Amino acid sequence: MTTLNELTLAEARDGLKAKNFSAADLTRAHLDAMEKARALNAYLVETPDRALAMAEAADARIAAGEARPLDGIPLGIKDLFCTEGVATTAGSKILEGFTPAYESAVTANLWRDGAVMLGKLNLDEFAMGSSNETSAYGDAVSPWRRAGSETKLVPGGSSGGSAAAVAAHLCLGATATDTGGSIRQPAAFTGTVGIKPTYGRCSRWGTVAYASSLDQAGPIARTVRDCAILLGSMAGQDSRDTTCADLPVPDFEAAVARGVKGLTIGIPKEYRVEGMSAEIQALWDRGAEMLRDAGATIREISLPHTQYALPAYYIVAPAEASSNLARYDGVRYGLRVPGKDIAGLYENTRAAGFGREVKRRIMIGTYVLSAGYYDAYYVRAQRIRTLIKRDFEEAYASGIDAILTPATPSAAFGIGEKGSGDPVEMYLQDVFTITVNMAGLPGISVPAGLDAQGLPLGLQLIGRPFDEETLFAAAQVIEEAAGRTKLPAAWWA
């Protein structure tokens, strides 16, 4: 029998509407599952009392015939979104003890629509990482394991807690954020669906900033439809974020069933990177076939500046991070370590409060913005960003509706396997996703099969600006053709 937490979000919504079960029952099923799954370290904070109170309020509205779009739907929240009265750490020691006095725009939209908060989810520190191993609060663990192996695998990152919780049925869906692949890579690693919408689709207000020109919020859920439902609530205009688009939010869920008949899907030849495994290449070919079988035309395209996206990102993102993270100084919130004077207070607080990866990125950012290096590094990277975006514009102008690529270069790896002294090894995880952030485009990761060791692999679809609808339609075709990935037994419970 399917327990309530194993339903999809859409099934749970319909079950609540039909009064087959109550929102309180649905929330309790999740709280029980969370309690048994603490070994995954997906949740940093559980908020059972708040969850049950929100569920009971949802039940009252449903009984009164005043149900809202997400009434009674239990969600996990990445601990990068400020939640009023609930500790928010961004996975960093430097924000230990910080309790926001305000609610982020994205989470406020979800509560407005009746959703229930189960707790705050683990992540890489300040969303800087691709494995959740930079969290100051321990690694989140993937519910997936290689066939016949007990090696603990990473859930990906930075939204590792979100992906692990969704895959392990510890919430019906989760909020996440994506600066270089932090929604799509963990979704691919855990057999879940994740969409990074167009830059400006969701308000960044109240979300802890990493690299402001690249950061976007989006959902991770178990189906394409569930992601469409969640994004419909998370997105929307907000005068408090000057980069949030003044556009109406389309009916994303209605787009799911549109199909791809008549669409032209581009296959960028530059994504056939050196050393790509035969397994990933085969997955990519199968994905193209699925779309062709559903009536799309497949065409090879060229995005010539692809290879420069990753190095340009590692100038632009650290530069913005070094500026954004200047606010953590031990004065207004979070950790404070005394020093002999004010500079000593800053330096000691930041030395003790930031982890290694965050310090590295702040220092790289400081260097590329410093006198004498600004033009050579930062301005050059911003020019290259213009070229990367132009590549996509030319492809779309030539009649391409969406672009199909692999989501990651491989399946999930083991915890500690990529811990060498060369940080670039981990950065290469984002080689297929990072161009999308650099160009501000929407991208979705959808499970498309399992590798030889039984681990999920994902495909990515990239869309035109503000055309998430085509991505939902095309991802649905892949989800139906590939079949939803089935998580093996709950070894952690």
Place this chain on the structure above:
Amino acid sequence: MSVDATTVRRIAHLARIAVSEDEVAPLQGELNAILAFVEQLGAVDVTGVEPMTSVTPMAMKKRADVVTDGAKADAIVANAPETEDHYFLVPKVVE
């Protein structure tokens, strides 16, 4: 380009991050690995290309110049490690 130990200490100071002597060498190696990786950007011809300032073309939002928020001193200092009468306390800056 690569950084030497002196530059690592200078960057750490600019970033206001205390770095102990035994942290300098590993940091130098890591920063140089990243700088070597981004070196390939030098191969791109960027003549006449405008640096990106906004990833989606949009007009800067403006609002009326009026007070829309405030009177929240309690909430603003609530998370501060040390405060007094709605002020943030810091070590003496001016002698």
